[in-house]
Amino acid sequence: MNRVVHPIEQESFRRLRARLDTSHFPPLTRAVVERVIHSAADLDYATDLVTDEAALEKAYAALHAGAPVVVDVEMVAAGITRRETVCRLKDAEAGPGLTRSAHAVRLAYEQVGPGALWVIGCAPTALEELLTLDADPALVIGLPVGFVGAAESKAALRESGLPAVSNVSEKGGSAVAAAALNALLYHPTSYSEETS
Structure with missing residues (x-):
């Protein structure tokens, strides 16, 4: 099923590309970088994001083969519009050191x-906990935001x-994390098509 792109979104990407040349990025990296920038209107993400095209290709295949998508909060889930997600925050409880x-x-x-x-x-702390598990993830989109622990958890x-x-x-934040996943969801099966 083809995604219908609203004219406002088309114009937003046109303006983004007029201000920033993303043509040197490999296809999936370009899709992620552009969609994250689009979600935050922050061109600095072009140099702040860290991606790996080979990892994105494997994640793309896993995602489109039906691998589960887990989110840390409902705000991330709300931004992922074309896929069911798992969020266990409502069931979780804080405890000593947790x-x-x-x-969750x-x-x-x-x-x-x-x-x-x-x-x-x-x-x-969600990202830090994930790193302690033997989760063998298809991909971790780790874009938590904040002055305490965010940069450190992403470095880890x-x-x-x-x-x-x-x-x-x-x-970082919920919008940019959801945007990175949406980039993989929305990217055409044929990488020769231009990402929108």
Whole structure:
């Protein structure tokens, strides 16, 4: 099923590309970078994001083969419009040394097992907890936001060697995390087509 792109979105991407040349990025990296920039109106993401095209290709295949998508908060889930997601935050409880977000990640892992795509846009502790599990993810979109632990958790993700999309700075958030996943959902099957 082809996605109908609204004229406002088309114009937004036209203006983005007029201000920033993204043509040097490989196809899926370009799709992620552009959609994240579009979601935040922040051109700095072009140099702040850290991606790997080979990892994105494998994640793209897993996603389109039906791999589960796990999110840390409902705000991320709300931004992912074309796929069901798993979010266990409502079922989670904080405990000694464990935030609700971290507990939610444990509950989600118990539910979905290995091979999922994890989309974390809010809580650095959710990302930190994921790194302690043997989740064998198809991809981790680790874009939590904040002044406490966000940059550090994303650095730990990159150091883990897991297939990932992250960024270097403290910025991030639910909208950009959802946008990165949507880039993979919306990208055409044929990479020769231009991402919109």
